[in-house]
């Protein structure tokens with residue numbers, strides 16, 4: 001799934017031939033091609049200065065790093081609400097709500113699969129068409145992921161892969177999955193860099209649909225697991241701090257003093273609990 005989305009985003013690179021046709025401007029009006037950004041693929045020979053190159057190349061710049069679960073556990077549907085079982089309806093609802101935010105609707109057998117990036121709402125205004133439904137946009141999105149792993153964007157340029165055509169000036173709102181940072185080599189066609197040929201490194205989002213967090217959605221989720229869907233969800237679980245034994249401080253005996261010194265616990269910072277990313281596999 002991840003590969004397909006990335007290939008879709010980067011399609012032009014792997015297709016080999018840039019599909020953006022070179023729009024030849026009048027020879028006199030052409031601005032000299034600028035080598036504004038270090039690292040931008042640029043022919044070193046003198047010809048580069050007079051040949052207008054309008055091709056667009058999108059390459060991954062920095063892939064994202066999802067949180068790694070520090071521990072795993074299993075939630076067995078067959079044990080739901082059974083005596084002595086930890087599996088409760090309330091916990092299943094909580095796991096499903098988390099899963100709904102971490103999964104995308106797609107063409108897989110279950111109808112959905114685990115998202116490979118943080119999902120957030122992206123408000124956008126299209127600045128430039130990059131071809132194949134990919135756009136450079138002015139965008140805004142709230143922070144997403146545990147501990148706001150994906151920082152919020154405000155008036156930020158971002159690369160979007162939409163599931164529908166759009167044109168410059170269009171505005172809208174999508175549910176977007178962050179797929180990392182992409183490097184886009186392009187001739188910019190919007191202010192204030194209009195006409196400059198350079199590489200922009202920007203956060204990239206793929207438009208997607210998420211699972212519906214509703215009773216019907218939950219039932220579909222349960223059915224798909226009972227029919228063999230491989231489902232796991234990563235959540236942050238609060239567990240007592242091991243370092244201080246859940247006290248928030250560490251005792252230090254002082255010679256000749258009746259009372260111990262209380263040193264603040266450096267692991268939980270006095271909170272008594274720590275957050276432990278936990279992967280829960282949900283099985284029939």
Ligand SMILES: [Zn+2]
Pocket residue numbers: 241242243244245246247248249265266267268269270271272273
């Ligand atoms: Zn502690």
